[in-house]
Amino acid sequence: MMSITHCAIATAGVSLILGTADPLALFLALVGSQLPDIDTSTSTIGKIFFPISHWIEDRYPHRTITHSLLASIGIAVISGVIGYATKNHLWAALALGHLLACFSDCFTKQGVQLFYPYPAWAVSVANPRRRITTGSATELWILSLAIALLLIGVHAATGGGITQNFVQALGMKEAAVDVYNQKASTNHIYAQINGIWAADRTSVNSRFFIVGVEGNEFIVSDGKGIYQTGKQIIADRVTPTLGSPATTQVLSIAFNDEEIAPKLQEAMNSQPGAMVLLSGQILIDVPERVQLPVLPRMLQTASMSGQTVILNFHPIEQALTQLSDQYGTGTLTLKVISPRPQ
Numbered sequence: 231m232m233s234i235t236h237c238a239i240a241t242a243g244v245s246l247i248l249g250t251a252d253p254l255a256l257f258l259a260l261v262g263s264q265l266p267d268i269d270t271s272t273s274t275i276g277k278i279f280f281p282i283s284h285w286i287e288d289r290y291p292h293r294t295i296t297h298s299l300l301a302s303i304g305i306a307v308i309s310g311v312i313g314y315a316t317k318n319h320l321w322a323a324l325a326l327g328h329l330l331a332c333f334s335d336c337f338t339k340q341g342v343q344l345f346y347p348y349p350a351w352a353v354s355v356a357n358p359r360r361r362i363t364t365g366s367a368t369e370l371w372i373l374s375l376a377i378a379l380l381l382i383g384v385h386a387a388t389g390g391g392i393t394q395n396f397v398q399a400l401g402m403k404e405a406a407v408d409v410y411n412q413k414a415s416t417n418h419i420y421a422q423i424n425g426i427w428a429a430d431r432t433s434v435n436s437r438f439f440i441v442g443v444e445g446n447e448f449i450v451s452d453g454k455g456i457y458q459t460g461k462q463i464i465a466d467r468v469t470p471t472l473g474s475p476a477t478t479q480v481l482s483i484a485f486n487d488e489e490i491a492p493k494l495q496e497a498m499n500s501q502p503g504a505m506v507l508l509s510g511q512i513l514i515d516v517p518e519r520v521q522l523p524v525l526p527r528m529l530q531t532a533s534m535s536g537q538t539v540i541l542n543f544h545p546i547e548q549a550l551t552q553l554s555d556q557y558g559t560g561t562l563t564l565k566v567i568s569p570r571p572q
Contacts, residue, residue, distance in 0.1 A: 233274050236263040238376035239334050240327035246379060248323060255323040258309075262327025265305065266335065266342075269296040293335065298346035302329040406448070406470040410440055418473030418571045421450060425465040429527050434463055439571040440470070441507060441543055449543050451571075455528035456507075456543055462527055473571065481564040485512060490553045497564060498546050504568035506546040507531075512539050512553075512560035520552055 240263030241256045248255060267273035269286045276283035286296065295301060306325035313321035335342045341353035410419050419440045426433055438450035438457070447460040448468065459465040483493050490512070498506055514520065514537055522532045522539075531544035532552065541549065541562065 233264060233267065235372060235376065236266075236331040236334060239263070239372075240330045242376045242379040243330040244323045244326050246382070247326065248320070250320065250323075252320055254318075255320040258321060258323040259327035259330075262305065262324040262329075263331040265328050266293075266297045266301070266331050269294070293340060294343045294346050297332045297335060297342035298344055299329075299332075300346055302332065404446060406468045407443055407446055409470040409472075410443055410448075413472060414440070415478050416475060418476045418567075420471045420473050420571075421448060422467075422469040422471065423450070423459065423463060423465050424467040425459075425463055427527055428462055428464050434465075439473075441505070441567065442565065449529070455525060456531050456545075457527070458529045462529055476571070477568050479564075479566040479568075481566060482510075482561055483564065484561045485558045487557055487559050490514070490556050490558045491550055494546055494550050494553070498550070501566050501568060503570055504566050505570040507543045507565045507567075508541045508546055508549050508562050509543060509565070510541055510560065510562040512541075512558040512562060513537050514539055514553065514556045514558045516556060519555065522552060 237260050240259040244255055244259035245251060250256075264273075264275040268275050268279060268283050269290055270276050270292050271280055271283045271287055273283070276287075290296070302325055305328050306322070309321040309324040313319055332342055332344060336344065336352045338353075341351040343349060344352035406421060413419055420437055421440050422435075422437050424435050436452065438448075438452050440448050441451050441456070442449040444458070447458055448465075450457050450459070450463075457463050459468065481497070483497060485493065494508075517534060517537045517539075520534060520539065522530075522534060524530055529543070531542050532548070533540045538560075539553065539558075543565070546564070
């Protein structure tokens with residue numbers, strides 16, 4: 231029972247002190263919390279490493295050398311060397327977990343020789359009846375408090391990640407928007423969307439790639455077309471998932487009464503293997519030659535208003551075909567997602 235309490239105290243302390251929820255740090259804290267009890271072969275870690283625990287047990291009394299600041303310093307030196315070699319400061323969690331476990335044992339009836347080799351026993355209170363015994367109600371309260379502090383530490387370290395994951399699991403669009411805003415610059419973001427098609431009220435239960443957000447609504451693609459939740463798709467649930475590493479850039483092209491296609495072709499050639507979507511407005515010279523079909527169920531990413539072509543997340547490949555013989559004036563924004571999502 232006490233070993234579990236040590237784990238909870240050490241991981242909670244490391245999470246709060248180092249401000250981390252990294253699994254490696256919490257694992258190292260857990261390991262560190264068990265190291266003091268390697269001085270007895272009856273402990274969990276003593277049974278796992280029996281030759282070592284048996285050797286220590288024959289030479290040192292329980293809760294002396296392995297429960298001391300001297301041992302914590304030794305572990306700190308070793309973990310510091312490993313951390314420096316691996317360029318990972320989280321190895322400090324190993325020594326910190328050990329120290330917190332030793333300190334917590336000061337509240338037990340026996341206490342520990344915290345300042346070994348000085349033989350004095352460090353105990354929390356003078357009255358032995360007020361000290362903690364294994365399996366007592368007091369230990370259960372401490373264990374509960376440590377678990378609560380661990381949850382608080384993880385929540386703080388992830389910036390509310392626990393709450394976000396909960397509402398994300400419920401399919402709430404606000405949580406999905408947060409995920410997209412945080413991760414879209416470094417990864418592909420997909421969404422499992424449950425709902426109905428606005429056009430014919432048939433059901434939707436498919437995975438889409440998120441290409442952008444507008445307010446709390448998503449612009450998504452299934453590789454065949456572009457759609458918007460709230461318009462083409464009435465979504466009941468939007469559950470985001472993190473995809474492979476990717477980069478997203480926003481570029482612009484200005485046209486000053488010049489041929490459109492060469493600049494678009496140059497932009498596409500400069501981004502091989504990427505998804506390139508155009509947004510903006512451009513005034514063209516011969517609007518009657520432009521054919522912009524309206525496709526069922528799909529977001530109309532290109533439209534005409536007089537002589538002005540209005541684009542919104544419009545694939546560059548389509549724009550090249552539709553504006554191939556046009557001269558134009560205006561500025562287009564290019565959203566470049568590389569590599570192209572599969």
